Amino acid sequence: MVKGLVNRILPFSSVDGPGNRTAIFLQGCNFNCLYCHNPETINNCNSCGLCIDSCPASALTKSDGLVVWSKDKCIECDSCLKTCKSCSSPKATWMSVDEVMSKIETTKHFISGITISGGECMLQKEFVMELCEAVKALNLTTFIDSNGSVPFFGDNRLINAIDMVMLDVKAYDNNAHRMLTGQDNQIVLENLDYLASVHKLYEVRTVIVPEILDNIKTVDMVSKRIGKLNPDIRYKLIKYRPIGVRNYMINSHVPSNELMQELHDIAKVNGCKNIVIV
Numbered sequence: 001m002v003k004g005l006v007n008r009i010l011p012f013s014s015v016d017g018p019g020n021r022t023a024i025f026l027q028g029c030n031f032n033c034l035y036c037h038n039p040e041t042i043n044n045c046n047s048c049g050l051c052i053d054s055c056p057a058s059a060l061t062k063s064d065g066l067v068v069w070s071k072d073k074c075i076e077c078d079s080c081l082k083t084c085k086s087c088s089s090p091k092a093t094w095m096s097v098d099e100v101m102s103k104i105e106t107t108k109h110f111i112s113g114i115t116i117s118g119g120e121c122m123l124q125k126e127f128v129m130e131l132c133e134a135v136k137a138l139n140l141t142t143f144i145d146s147n148g149s150v151p152f153f154g155d156n157r158l159i160n161a162i163d164m165v166m167l168d169v170k171a172y173d174n175n176a177h178r179m180l181t182g183q184d185n186q187i188v189l190e191n192l193d194y195l196a197s198v199h200k201l202y203e204v205r206t207v208i209v210p211e212i213l214d215n216i217k218t219v220d221m222v223s224k225r226i227g228k229l230n231p232d233i234r235y236k237l238i239k240y241r242p243i244g245v246r247n248y249m250i251n252s253h254v255p256s257n258e259l260m261q262e263l264h265d266i267a268k269v270n271g272c273k274n275i276v277i278v
Helices: 081-083 097-105 120-134 154-160 174-181 186-197 213-230 257-269
Strands: 005-014 022-028 060-063 066-069 093-095 113-117 141-146 164-168 202-209 236-240 275-277
Touching: 005 120, 022 097, 022 120, 060 257, 066 120, 081 154, 093 097, 097 120, 113 120, 120 141, 164 186, 186 202, 186 213, 202 257, 213 236, 213 257, 236 257, 257 275
Parallel strands: 022 113, 113 141, 141 164, 164 202, 202 236, 236 275
Antiparallel strands: 005 022, 005 093, 060 066
C-alpha cells in the first residue's frame, strides 16, 4: 500500500485553486529556494530531537531513536518549526490514500476538489496518482501545485488522474534558476509546453523578487511563451514578501506597485489575457 508523507491538510482553502478546496501539503522538496516561505516542508525530519524541549505542550517525545508527535497534545504554536535547523517538521505524518480520503469524505459536499501541494508533491508521484484517482471517483476535481521539476509528460496514467496544474516558473534564465533554487529549469519549461498542449495548465506563477532576479526578463519570456501556447492561461505575478523566509539567505524587499504594473503591461503586450497580481 503506497503512503504519502503529509505535512498538513487544510479542509477548506480559497487560495489553492478555483473554488473552495481541500489542500493537501506533502513533505519534501528538491528545490531550496532563497525566498522559500515554507522551509519546514523541504526536508524529512532527521529525529535530532532539538525540537522536543521547545514544545510547551510536551507534544514531542522520542521513541526508538525517532521523534514522535502527539497530535492530541499539540497546540499548533509552531515552536518546533521555529527551533528546527533542518528545514523540516516533526509533525509530518505517513498516511495511506484511504486515510487521506477519510478526511476528504468529511468535506466533500462543501468543496469543488482538492489541491495537492508541498514541498514538491510530485516527488511522491505514485501517491499523488492514487489519491487523485480516488478523488475523481467522488466527482471532485484534482489540481496539482508544482515547481515543475518532475516530468508530467510520458505518463498517461498521471495526466489522466489530474485535472489541472498550477506551475511555478521561478526564473527563465537557467543560471538564475540554479542560483535561486539549486536546480536547473529545463524540465520546468518542458512541462509548461506539454501541460498547455494537453489543456492541463491552469496557471503559471512567478514570484517577483527585487535585487535578486531579472524579473523583467523572466516575465517577458514566460508571457511570450504563454501568449503563443494559450493566451487564456492565467499568469499570476506574486509579490515577494519577507514572511516566513530564512532572512539569512536573501536580501530583498516587497516590489513596488509600479514595478508590478510594468510587468503586468509587458505580459499583456505579449498576448496574455488573464494576468493576476497578488
